Amino acid sequence: MMDLTATITAKSDQLNADDLLGGPMTITVEGISANPGDDQQPISITYGDPNKVYKPCKSMRKMMIAAWGKDGNAFVGRRMTLFRDPTVSWGGVEVGGLRISHMSHIDAAVTQVIAASKQKKKAVTVLPLVEAAPVVFTIEQIIEHIGADAVNAYLIQTTWLSEGQTAADLNEQQQSAITANPDGFASAVNATKEAK
Secondary structure, eight states, rough: OOOGGGGGGSSOOOOOOGGGGGEEEEEEEOEEEEOOOOOOSSSEEEESSSBBOOOOHHHHHHHHHHOOSGGGGGGOOOOOEEEEETTOOOEEEEOOEEEEEESOOOOOOOEEEEEESSSSSEEEEEEEOOOOOOOOOOOHHHHHOOOOOOHHHHHTTTSOOTTOOOOGGGOOOHHHHHOOOHHHHHHHHHHHHHHO
16 A cells, blocks of 8 residues: 555644544654744644644643643643544634544543634543553563574574573573563564574
8 A cells, every 4th residue: 555645744843634634643742832922822742753743722722731730741741642623614614623532641531612613612522542551572472483593593693692502591681671672682683594
């Protein structure tokens, strides 16, 4: 599949609704700062994209305060899922806008009444963001997946093991280093196999 969504993103220094035509996006708040003199978008949230910030509209700022409290500094490290709501209007025309669907650090749904237009209000609900626990592999599973001979040869080459030893002889710290990054370990072993 050739994903064309990157070819239609708006040229801007902020995340826009059209950036999410391809689907929702979960972000982690890395920082929050004030935008002095900008009454419409008075805060910027950095989230990992070096070229764009998220500037929540007033309705979503209300939702964030209702869910997380008024201390913006406490938002750092928290996560939220943003989506493109095609019903958001501007100047009486539905142009789409960014909305929050899920937030971390809440135990139950949070509902707020927000302005749908100058004349209408509507209830919007944000759900708790439930993230799957990371899959943790044992050293035995990693060795079985890669192959014992390849793993042992790699570990001897890196001097973690001496000739005649096997992965079963690894100390706890070495095992933890491997299980913390099984993909990186597998790549290193495979690169060594390919170099031979």
